[in-house]
Amino acid sequence: MINFGNFYQIIAKNELASWLETLPAQLSAWQKQNIDSRFNHWTNSIDHLPNIKPDVLDLLHSVTAKNHTPLSEGESKRITHLLMSLSPWRKGPFSLYDIALDAEWRSDWKWQRLIPHIRSLEGKTVLDVGCNSGYHLWRMIGAGAKLAVGIDPMPLFLCQFEAIRKLLGNDQRAHFIPVGIEDMPKLNAFDTVFSMGVLYHRRSPLDHLFQLKDQLSANGQLILETLVIDGDEHQALMPGERYAQMRNVYFIPSIPTMVNWLAKCGFKDIKVVDISYTSVDEQRKTDWMTSDSLVDFLDPSDHRKTIEGYPAPMRAVFIANK
Numbered sequence: 001m002i003n004f005g006n007f008y009q010i011i012a013k014n015e016l017a018s019w020l021e022t023l024p025a026q027l028s029a030w031q032k033q034n035i036d037s038r039f040n041h042w043t044n045s046i047d048h049l050p051n052i053k054p055d056v057l058d059l060l061h062s063v064t065a066k067n068h069t070p071l072s073e074g075e076s077k078r079i080t081h082l083l084m085s086l087s088p089w090r091k092g093p094f095s096l097y098d099i100a101l102d103a104e105w106r107s108d109w110k111w112q113r114l115i116p117h118i119r120s121l122e123g124k125t126v127l128d129v130g131c132n133s134g135y136h137l138w139r140m141i142g143a144g145a146k147l148a149v150g151i152d153p154m155p156l157f158l159c160q161f162e163a164i165r166k167l168l169g170n171d172q173r174a175h176f177i178p179v180g181i182e183d184m185p186k187l188n189a190f191d192t193v194f195s196m197g198v199l200y201h202r203r204s205p206l207d208h209l210f211q212l213k214d215q216l217s218a219n220g221q222l223i224l225e226t227l228v229i230d231g232d233e234h235q236a237l238m239p240g241e242r243y244a245q246m247r248n249v250y251f252i253p254s255i256p257t258m259v260n261w262l263a264k265c266g267f268k269d270i271k272v273v274d275i276s277y278t279s280v281d282e283q284r285k286t287d288w289m290t291s292d293s294l295v296d297f298l299d300p301s302d303h304r305k306t307i308e309g310y311p312a313p314m315r316a317v318f319i320a321n322k
């Protein structure tokens with residue numbers, strides 16, 4: 001069972017306190033709906049992980065925990081096995097006491113692309129919408145954030161986050177709350193809100209932008225990363241049943257369309273700070289995610305196209321202020 005009590009205690013004393021009016025009831029309803037045999041299996045794996053505190057923790061350049069005395073071979077195998085039972089790991093990599101948890105995505109590359117361009121996170125309270133395993137939450141803490149809150153409705157990702165947290169000495173600076181953005185009250189309280197890789201999964205992208213705005217404090221900063229296409233301010237791609245084999249992709253805007261959407265939702269100082277193609281080195285099959293990955297989703301004879309014939313994944317990072 002995952003206990004959110006520490007989080008409630010932390011936010012009772014800060015600018016997120018009004019969330020307590022709805023969150024405990026919402027999470028107990030969530031637990032009733034989501035606790036099944038798979039969830040019990042995952043939480044069992046977390047329970048069997050050792051309570052361990054790193055002698056050295058680097059969250060600034062990577063997510064790396066180390067001890068002066070290395071783990072015994074048996075202990076290392078046991079932890080690897082427990083972490084493997086929480087597969088597939090999509091977002092990483094994590095280096096935990098010399099165990100290299102190499103996830104499908106090099107999420108550190110995305111972080112490297114955006115970090116030079118955003119406002120300092122020093123002392124800030126930040127929200128990561130669609131945080132997945134929580135990889136970027138730890139990097140936000142490494143960049144100085146006081147509190148990093150991730151939301152994502154998927155139970156497996158909550159368990160992955162809690163497993164990592166346990167191995168990072170039960171660190172309480174980052175928290176994962178299993179709710180969707182659409183289920184959050186309007187907190188108007190986060191200094192920085194990240195929405196990365198989520199917009200194209202939302203049926204209504206403008207509603208998504210308004211929901212993000214409702215989480216930001218006055219003049220807070222939004223960091224939005226999404227798939228984009230080439231095109232002018234009137235263009236967005238609505239793929240058919242699948243895009244790069246993903247079923248739930250609704251709108252992929254051109255860059256000028258995305259700027260237009262942000263402006264229509266009242267964001268200011270909108271900038272595009274990075275545009276890059278996703279490479280088959282950034283998203284690939286590993287021992288920790290063994291099913292098909294990007295290379296299988298591209299046209300084998302032309303990597304500039306997806307297997308369905310759409311433009312291959314290109315992503316852009318936008319920053320804007322409330």
Ligand SMILES: Nc1ncnc2c1ncn2[C@@H]1O[C@H](C[S@+](CC[C@H]([NH3+])C(=O)[O-])CC(=O)[O-])[C@@H](O)[C@H]1O
Nearest residue numbers: 091129130131132151152153154180181196197198
């Ligand atoms: N309504 C929702 N509210 C919150 N999260 C959601 C919602 N719907 C889906 N998600 C979550 O958003 C994440 C999108 S993945 C980006 C991960 C990370 N941000 C990354 O930039 O690497 C992108 C991808 O794999 O296509 C998943 O973890 C979903 O469960």
